[in-house]
Amino acid sequence: MAASKQGFFLSFEGIDGAGKSSHIDALARALRQAGRTVTLTREPGGTPLAEQVRTLLLHEAMDAHTEALLAFAARRHHVGHVIAPALARGEVVISDRFADATFAYQGAGRGLDWSVLLELERITLSGFGLNPDAVLKPDLTLWFDLPAATAAQRLAAARVPDRFEAQPEHFFAAVAGGYARRCAEDGARFARIAADADRPGVWQQVLAAVQAHGLLEGAA
Ligand SMILES: Nc1ncnc2c1ncn2[C@@H]1O[C@H](COP(=O)(O)OP(=O)(O)O)[C@@H](O)[C@H]1O
Ligand SMILES: Cc1cn([C@H]2C[C@H](O)[C@@H](COP(=O)(O)OP(=O)(O)O)O2)c(=O)[nH]c1=O
Numbered sequence: 001m002a003a004s005k006q007g008f009f010l011s012f013e014g015i016d017g018a019g020k021s022s023h024i025d026a027l028a029r030a031l032r033q034a035g036r037t038v039t040l041t042r043e044p045g046g047t048p049l050a051e052q053v054r055t056l057l058l059h060e061a062m063d064a065h066t067e068a069l070l071a072f073a074a075r076r077h078h079v080g081h082v083i084a085p086a087l088a089r090g091e092v093v094i095s096d097r098f099a100d101a102t103f104a105y106q107g108a109g110r111g112l113d114w115s116v117l118l119e120l121e122r123i124t125l126s127g128f129g130l131n132p133d134a135v136l137k138p139d140l141t142l143w144f145d146l147p148a149a150t151a152a153q154r155l156a157a158a159r160v161p162d163r164f165e166a167q168p169e170h171f172f173a174a175v176a177g178g179y180a181r182r183c184a185e186d187g188a189r190f191a192r193i194a195a196d197a198d199r200p201g202v203w204q205q206v207l208a209a210v211q212a213h214g215l216l217e218g219a220a
Helices: 021-033 048-059 064-088 099-109 114-125 148-156 169-185 199-211
Strands: 008-014 038-042 092-096 140-145 190-194
Touching: 008 021, 008 064, 008 099, 021 038, 021 092, 021 199, 038 064, 048 064, 064 092, 064 099, 064 114, 099 114, 099 169, 140 169, 140 199, 148 169, 169 190, 190 199
Parallel strands: 008 092, 008 140, 038 092, 140 190
Antiparallel strands: none
16 A cells, blocks of 8 residues: 655735736646546635635725635635644645735735734634644745736736736735734744746745655656
């Protein structure tokens, strides 16, 4: 019987237009080719209930507290029904955004108090692992760091904006600052990807970060 593999939780983060989506599927494919079972998911969303919350968050006007409470409620359902069970089965979980997005968008972007978000994170995400006091965090977060002006140029050419993507450039500069703060507070978990590189250059950085954690060794 093959040795059982340990679960690994990987999140992709960055402002809208940073280029995450261009690499998530490729990474899942590469991990599957290397013999791993991969659960690919996203936030807000990831369960039928949380996908309904996503529709509300992206399309209904609301204040920042309501956004954060809905994001964390959806996240708890997502962790309980999808992420924690997949990790317990030894799978690699890749989530397109996780809790750092709430700190960046609702905290730095919309001005919600950082300590309130830390408390919501603690209440919502503890009790899932073996240690009931531990807050569930990704093992590795790939943070696509891109100047807000560059992301805006990319998005203008790409798609019809949702409620967040329609925000002005200074909002995304603040959101990027929120990601930088989370990275400064928990540096070992983060790999900063210089997302202004061309696609092959970004992919090489993604690969290197994942390999540094013992996944995909030898892939090029
Ligand atoms: N390295 C890159 N250089 C230039 N354009 C890119 C790069 N990566 C992605 N793009 C383009 O930028 C836009 C946003 O990329 P996307 O992957 O949808 O970003 P995100 O998922 O982070 O919002 C898309 O039109 C995409 O084709
Ligand atoms: C997870 C999360 C996302 N968001 C925002 C960030 C994005 O603008 C939006 C949806 O993210 P995303 O899936 O990246 O959008 P798209 O499918 O258009 O690429 O929700 C928050 O404001 N708070 C959160 O907690």
